[in-house]
Amino acid sequence: MILDPIHWAALGVMGPLLAGLVAMEGRPRAIRLGLLAGIGSSVAATAGLWVAVSLDGPLRHPLGGWGIPLGIELYADGLSVLMLAMTALVGTAVSLYSTAYFGDISQRSVRDSPAGRGARFFAPLWLFLWGSLNGIYLSGDIFNLYVLLEIMGLSAAAMVTLAVTSQATVAGMRYLVISLVGSMFFLLGVALLYIVGGSLSMERLATLDLAGPLPAIALGLMTLGMAAKTALFPIHGWLPPAHAAAPAPGSAILSALVVKGSFYIIVRLWVHVFGGGAREGLLVLGILGGIAVIWGSIMALRQLSLKRLIAYSTVAQLGYLFIMFPLLFPAGGGWSPDAWSGGLYHALSHAVAKAAMFLAAGSMTYAVARDDIRAISGVAHRLPMTFFAFGLGGLSLAGIPPSGGFVAKWLLLRSAVEQGGWGWAVLITVGGLLTLAYVLMVLRYAVDQTEEPEAFREVPRRMEWAAMSLALIALLLGVRAAEPLSLLEAGGIVPWR
């Protein structure tokens, strides 16, 4: 059948949301159905858009006729498709994992017990989240972004509190507050931009001359809000407890995907709408990112809770994403494609690897019933596959070849060296070593056979396989990097102006 490719986009957004509604019903069958629908729609949408975009560049579709100049529209280019693909990839694995993770909830009694609530509400929340993420990647105007951000924030915060512990609740609440405040900042920025530019379409805004204080303030506010949601360095404190407290699949989603949503918006704003903005602004972002790399890694090194460690590593890895900004627009003017591909490829490979790690960590804690590094001794022998999944994910994170992380790091390094940005180059290298340090700390406990864990629960194969497959993909990303990156280039001219 011949479809206007943009319908794929609509499918990508609406599919998961509707599937979420189905899953709300709560019985295992409904949940499975919903997840299947969500997976199907997202994968289909991604595939369709991938083909379409790589064939004939970016796509636009005015929703309900509100086109340019108002521009309430769907927009898809290489970047969007890459993020969609990332979401679909990780999402599928996590969905499969979750079906095994929450155990059997066929009896109503179990479903309604506090423990069962997690099992019951995970799927719908996740599907809403999925829909909103796809929406964010596909929306072409900033107000839609706000709405979708709110959906994302609410369902994400709720997902944290699925774990029925006081810590989880507090962490979730804090997360909610932060993300609501962040959205408010964003909305204020939107308002100011509209007043200045009279349009909401990012493409339209990009064509305007956004000089003067007001746009600058708007950009600053939006960036601040999104930085808070992305847990950029000084505002990162909410992330570790939240991501650590959520049930494992939730942690994977939060760390791998949700933070990328707000990061994506920052990229759109700085690169596309503002075409680099001011060099100093880029530097600020980069420096904060740099600090995040070091700080997050050191914090991770000092954790004893496995999931908290991984969460802190997320803080550090997000720092890498921000290092991209100053590299994108070299001091001498111009544009560094290496930094562009490198940064976004890092986003992609981080998503895959981090999800693999969290899922693996989930399996470990699931097996030993404790979220403590010291408790996982011997896991390497009981759960070799999980162990390898965690290891491979970690190595990809640290940029050990062959892995997506390595390719990303290579590109970032190259752009840094080309611009003579030795500080950045050293930072990237050192960050990699620190990453290794905490990954190895975990592995070292896992191989330790001196003390046997007292209680050891069998882990469903599906969980192990889900984590392993993600890890292998992270590995594969290091060997076939050409295709995804070519997609990035296919997505029209970068930046727009």
Place this chain on the structure above:
Amino acid sequence: MTPLALYTAAGVGLFAAGLWGVVTRAHLFWKVLGINIMGGGIFLILLAAPPRLDPLHADPVPQAMVLTGIVVAVAATAVALGMALRVAARTGRPFLDEDVPNRSAGEDDPGSGRE
């Protein structure tokens, strides 16, 4: 002083006040309230947006935005209050306690959805 400037100033003031509340007030209810006040400030600014097409008719877009915004805000507030209540129920106090032990998360956190 143009109405836009006036409204904008007022809006920003509200925004700041709300933020102040969110940050300084420990009680969750105040925080939620603060967020709503911030939203209110933004809506004020939007409504003051100058007519874009012709000076007689107001610009429908900001109004649409405000309406949507209010809907979203209501939903968010609901969720937030609900969660605040649960916090109160779980910890016994409607605050975001900071003294979550850091290096010993292992003891009281099974780390997965079962208990």
Place this chain on the structure above:
Amino acid sequence: MTPVLDWEFLPLLVVLSSFVPGVWIMFLREEQEALRSSLNLIGAVAKVVLVGLMLRGVGAGAVYEWRLQVLPGLELSLIGDALALLFVTLSAVLWLVTTVYAIGYLKDSPNRTRFFSFFSLCVTATTGLAMAGDLFTFVIFYEALTWATYPLVVHRGTPEAIQAGRLYLIYTLTAGAALVLGAVWFQVEAGTVAFAPGGVLEMAAVEEAPVRFFSLFLVLLAGVAVKASFFPVHGWLPIAMVAPAPVSALLHAVAVVKAGAFGVVRLLHSLFGIEVAWEMGAAGLVAGLAAFTIIYGSIRALVQDDLKRLLAFSTVSQLSYIALGVAFLTPMAQTGGLVHLVHQGIMKITLFFCAGVLSETLQVKKVSQMAGVARRMPLTMLAFTVAALGMIGIPPIAGFLSKWYLGVGALDAGAVWVIPVLLASSLLNAAYFLPVIRTAYFDDPDPEGWDDKGRSRWFEADWRLVVPTVVTALLALASGLFGGIPWSPLGWAELIVDRSIL
């Protein structure tokens, strides 16, 4: 001569021949011993056969290339030329031998599945690294090697093993990071990372910014020097001795240290080009560093009582012969360096095999326990003697040839200072090897000190331990005794230098 196979994917097959068994074994159960061993052996034999095919082809002048694009401008490339084959053949042959040895050494010990899996992966990385056609591929396999060997180092799982592994990783990973940085930098400077005979840098470009290029060289050198165990960064090697004997053998003779040494060769010859390297003083630096390491390692070895530690320090010293040789411009010196890559491998693996046989069969781990051990283990100690004398440089064992070529080559290059270094190291080698031999043959044994596992039917110990040891010892003897024929390591090294594909 029969027509040569021109499969360009032969290099890939060589790599896969150990990769596939490695991965497969990883998913076997502990008790599937027969399958595991046969997988290993099949892989090893297959690799030897494939390498044999390539040898014949390359001998006839063919070059095998296999490429896979990763990014525009970056590709995985495996190239089987004479230089690569020198190293590949070494690892293929020694892997086969070591596999047999390891099967015997680890019989009924835990975690063999993991062990053999990574064992194969380790060799995969080594062969890949040997045939890497550009720096990018080299880096990938170089790092992969680190990860493949780590589980082997910590195999025992004891606290000191873990500790040693930790140190090993700290050293090698830092080096790896430096190597990556250097590689990227090199690509930016030179526009390519492909290895080319005679280097890819123009003299003019280097002379414009000598400081920049020298620091670039230093970064890359730091990357490879750790595995090559140059003086300041050799610390991991002796400590990695906690690993089981086959691992130490592989680590010290073939895989890790040779990767480093080979890296030095690539760095000097394929990236910078030896002339350029001399011009900018880099090669001189390497030569000096190597010379110092040679002496230093030998001196440290003097005071060791633990046999394996002694061997480790001897490796530190012997390894630098390679760097020393290839750092000179004269063909003879380069030949000496290259051929020592093989010679040191064969001799050192023999020594470690012997150490393994002793510790496995008699629980003898220290030199002081070896009194009269030759009466209980004549063949083993004979092998040990041959290898040790070879290390000292006694003709006609392989070691002498390397030394001869190095010495004459160095004098050709007018570097008289090398001679005292070589001779001093010979004397020091003698000073720590001969006492071992003496006590093994001429002191009175006290069997109470031994925990004797007993003889096997035909041999003084499990045949899977003794036969490989003897075989490698004979190889060491043969490659010296038949150094004159073209297929000997020496002949092949000369071929490499003559074809000037260094």
Place this chain on the structure above:
Amino acid sequence: MAGLATTLLALAVGAPVVLAMAWPFHPLRPLAVRLSPWAAAPALLLALVHLVDPAAAPSLEAPGLFLGLQLGLDPLGGAFLLLTALLWVAAGAYAWWYHADDPHRDGFFGLFVLTMAGNLGLVLAADVLTFYLCFAAMTFAAYGLVVHKRDGEALRAGRIYIILALVGEVAILSALFALGTAGGSLLAFGPEVAEAWSRLAGEPGVFPPPEGLEGAYPWVTGLLVGGFAVKAGLAPLHLWLPLAHPVAPTAASALLSGVMIKAGLMGWLRMLPYDLAVPGLATVVIITGAATAFYGVLMGLAQDDPKTVLAYSSVSQMGYMAVGVGVILLAPEVAPLALTAVAFYALHHGVAKGALFLSVGVGSRLPRPSHHRGWLWTLRLGVAVPALALAGAPFTSGAFAKSSLKDALSELGGPWYAVLDPLLLVAAAGTTLLLVRFVVTLETRIGGGAQEGSAASAGGPWGLVLPWMTLVAAGLLAPWWLATAFPPLGGAAAPSLLQDLLPALLPVLMGVALAWAIIRRPKVLGSLRGLRIPAGDLLVLLEALLRRLRLPGRSLANQAGWALRRGSLRLQDAVQAWLDTLARRDPRLMQSPLLGSILLALALLLAVALW
């Protein structure tokens, strides 16, 4: 004939090599051991063939082996081969019975053939590296023979031996590096070596020496001389010799003193540049040689173990030969004559010294003299003949060799002759004295080993006596076959034995008279008993010195190491503690007032940046 010679050439080296290779394999070992004593037979045959037909000069090349092995037989080689093969056969047979019931017999013969392979190989080697290869093989295998007894004394001797041997090897190798650089790896003896030397020396104005080797020429020659001097036992590099020769089993001592030290001499004769004078070095060599000739005698007199006495006599005898070598280096025109003389000397000394050493073994294995007078007199006769030869009594090979050396010196003439001739005369007298000393010490030992080593059980001492007698006879005949053997070497025609009867007789008489005088006077004898110099004279002082030096260095190093380790550990702890506090503080970043200020700060920062 040529074909046969070539075959024998291959066999001469091949036989011992094959046996050595077969030895490690258990099934083959008994056979190998059984054949080992006779492994030198082909070599002996070859030598005889060469003796009969000096024209037969077989040669073999194996370019594939090592760096290209070259074997060949030239007059000089022929002469040494005769000696070497003869001694090896005799010693082999002797050892077979001597070690009849020695638990370590198999091991002994394993090393025996290996040493033999090296020794014969270096005699037959036709190029530098082959020579070096065999030389090294012999040196290291001989270590096993030295320490055969495995007692502390033997092991000490072995240690000294191997250390000095290594120093020698290294010196030689370094010289060879230079030669190889000048002339390539494959250097056949004769013209090619000479070529390499001249290239190394360079020709002022014509062509320079290789770059980096300017002025290296004297050093290289020096290293070569020094390196071989260790093996030849030239003072002060002789330290190992008086230790090693006595402790080794008798057969081995005979070989060590008879042929192996000649390998050093062989090295000199093969590799030194004859046609370019090296006056400085030559002077050194001659003086050292002469000094050694005396030194050996003096030290030897202070020993009371017959074998040690013999060892020292070897040292002094090698001194004579060194003088000959010095002459060669000093004056190329005298070279042929001196060469002949040295070769004579080597052969004569080898046979005689071998016979004497064997006689020691025979003596110790003899049943108590009280009831075997026959044996006793045989022994005394058998000792007298080689002893006289060594002393250089008329009508013996000794006289023959000494006179030819003297001829060389007189040919050289000048002050050298004036000084050296009387000196050597005195030294010869000393040799006689030394031999008397030997006989005396030997008498005390007769039958000493009879109980423990039961040669009687092995069918009477015949097994020992026959080989010994063979050597004695050979020594007796030496003058005559030497004369026939040597013309090819280009030396002067064999001097008639009558012409210098007196000069030959003189030193012997002097020596005997002196000995008689001493023995007659118990007081003098007693006072002489007082001075005992331990074997390996200077060595004792050296060892004491080293012991002093070693200790402090090591302890210092250890302390430094420990301090370093402690420091690093403390640092680690401090850093970790600090990081922990950081980690504890991190969550506070979310606390309300702090968060507020952070947001504010960031806002300001961005504002400033974006303005």
